Amino acid sequence: MSALYRLKGLQYSYLWNKQQVPVLKGIDLELESGCFACIVGPSGTGKTTLLNLLGLIDSPSQGQIEFAGQDVTTLEEKHKEDLRLHKVGFIFQAFYLIPTLTVIENTSYFLPSLGYSTGDAHKTAMETLDLLGLADHANKKPLELSGGQRQRVAIARAIAKKPAVVLADEPTANLDSVTAEKTINAFKELQRSANTSFIFSTHDSHLVSFAKSVYRMKDGQIEKGS
Template sequence: MTELYKISSLGYGYDWGKTKVPVLKGVTLSVPQNSFVCLVGPSGSGKTTLLNLLGLLDQPHAGKIEFLGRDVSALGENDLQSMRLADLGFVFQAFYLIPTLSALENTTYFLGPLGLSKKEALARGEETLAKLGLFEHRHKRPGELSGGQRQRVAIARALAKRPKVILADEPTANLDRATSETIIGVFKDLQKKEGVSFIFSTHDTHLVSYAETLFTLRDGLLEKGAST
């Protein structure tokens, strides 16, 4: 089967005045389909930066990303957009929910463009929110929800798409232990039943314990396993 990701010598830096501050200095990584991968590393080590590259939201400054067997740098904006829509789900560290839409409308936002009918989208949205314990809050807007509830709506929006991979940036950062357990259970279930892969960053040692593969980002490089 085609690898989900094949990444070699990835480099990325941010402009800081006239200098470029390197964050990723040659990240090499291979992720098969149906994976459950955890990415750890100190704050500022580049986890969000790497997830943005894996999500095809940024282009690397060096190196190569192959996603589902395709060299991302050779893809045009149309191909990138359709891959972001159909193949990738993203749970952002800052959620990026649409404030004027309800939890349910946020959850189903991409389902129309993915070809689901209104009825199918509604059923999928409600089912997903119910699994995350948010059914009774489905008509509330993000401003009327707690931080942890907003985080779960962001998770629901990614899950409802049933993409090939969900990239989740600290998906349990605002959640208590019991709710985190529920979320992890839903992730694992989707992996098992639908073959959806998960790549998530976290500082939560409990979440780390569920990882099938663990990578540590440190000093711009990625190591397999926990850092010592």
């Protein structure tokens, strides 16, 4: 298998109160294409920060990120946007659904920009919602849903476009065990059918039990768990 990500000496600091606060302190990591990997570790250790770098949302303070064989560390913003649209599905910890759009409109949001016709976008979004047990809620707005339902809409939006990689920040945090299982099965199915890679940040031991690789974050560094 080829490397999806190669991280070399990756560092990231937040600017807070006019001071640089180091969070990631030199991460060297290779993640394979087609991986199902979990990043674990206590709250505040930098898991979300790392996913934001992998998703090309933030840029590293030091070090290098290679994505699908390309050095993306200093890529121009418009090229990053293009890579994000075509290759990355991001499930944010805070969902970031668009409140004025319905569930199906949120789910199909990126598909027209990827060349889907209106009909195909609708069909794909509906199939994805069905897979996640949300078909009956397609015409509701996010505020009319429970927290776990909102989380699954965010998941549906990320996986509907069958990206090369799904970066998922605590994707099962608001789900009961049956719904979580269904969601994990949907991830596994996409991994199998489209060779989509999955990288999770999670505190959920059930999700971790499905991972092929587990990376533990500690003191701004990463140590391979198993």
